[in-house]
Amino acid sequence: MKTAVNTVSFTLNGEKKTFSTRPDEKLLDLLRREGYKGTKYGCGQGTCGACTVIMDGRAVYACLLYAMQAEGRKVRTIESMGTHDKPAPIQQELVAAGAVQCGYCIPGIIMSATALMEAEKDITDEVAREYMDGNLCRCTGYEKIWVALRKTIDRAAAEPAKKAPKGGKK
């Protein structure tokens, strides 16, 4: 039985990290406190998806997890994606499609899209929509996000050499 030692160790964006925490600190709050501010606080109750991160290959809401629940797991945040100078394909396409307005939902959108693309093959629009169900965007009406996502998926499908992603859910 592991008692409350009030530290938590997990793999964050590929690096083993240990943080001090409190039993009642949410994973979202810990991430932001430690400078991973790409993950956003939206509704705080698992509805909007702004805080989506990937845990062991699956998209989850960081606002509904205590930091200590991440013990021993693999967590990926938006900081693991592309940079300003070298954006990831989904980021390039979102910009190209003009899909980013206020931008608050985008980190969560990207994490859900990443979970989708790593877990599924031959992604139909229906499957894509199902995966993106838990991410709200209040600016764009989603259309341009769909365009960007579809292009990214099709681009990845056209490059079979770059397949076999790591950290998929299977």
Next chain:
Amino acid sequence: MRPDLLVKPSSLAGLWKALPSLPRDRRYLAGGTDLMIAAGHGHAGDCWIDISGLKELKAFRETSSSVFIGAGLTIAELAEMTAVKKWLPALALCAPHYASPSLRNMATIGGNAANGSPCADGVCALLSEKAEIVLGLKGAKRKMPLHSFFLAPKRTALKKDELILGFEVPKWRHVSAYEKLGPRSYFGISKVTVCVSAELSAGLVKEAVIACASVAPVPLLARKAAEFLYGRRLDEGTISEAAALAQSETSPITDTRSEAAYRKAMVRVLAVRALSKLPA
């Protein structure tokens, strides 16, 4: 109240052994998707026991006559299982309507029952599939029909420290239909749900179970409607009469999600849709 102490046992045996040493005010944390929201409103105890590491709760077993699904399986994990698609068609049908993908990755089927809500999607599906719920406390196990587990809104038969171990669902050759009415097509809490599972033989109903959510203080079995269907052909008249019976068995209330009269009217509509949709 939020947790002052968060402990994570790595086995059931370890959990039972540790219980006496933990603060008396304690509760279990599985997927957390209901609990974490309630925590903001002062519902929690001061020691939370994270049961997500218990392998025993992730069990999935199949015998010749039944399927056992561990309480700790997430909705996403269940939805991906071929045995679920085969033996629990209602649960498979309900999965896409169960909250959102991220919540399905977190929420467990045991938590869906433990929360004791009359609107629980997974519970509604399992009810229609004649599930029994298996509870454990230290060495002792008990099993009861899932419908008798729910006593009142947010009140279940769980005793102090008792844990839902899983659900046992008999193997029966049924087809299912899941009709949920929410504020939108996906990712909403149900205003009304009607789930029907039925075994048909030469076009006649051999057995039917009709489960309804959000229209009674507890997840409801519409028994009169199900009984009425026995031995009948699912034609328009039969469906309409069964739907009216199901409607008469519900007692919805008005709350933030919908109104009593609307819910009452919609039970009938959804029951007709579900019964008409059953694959022949």
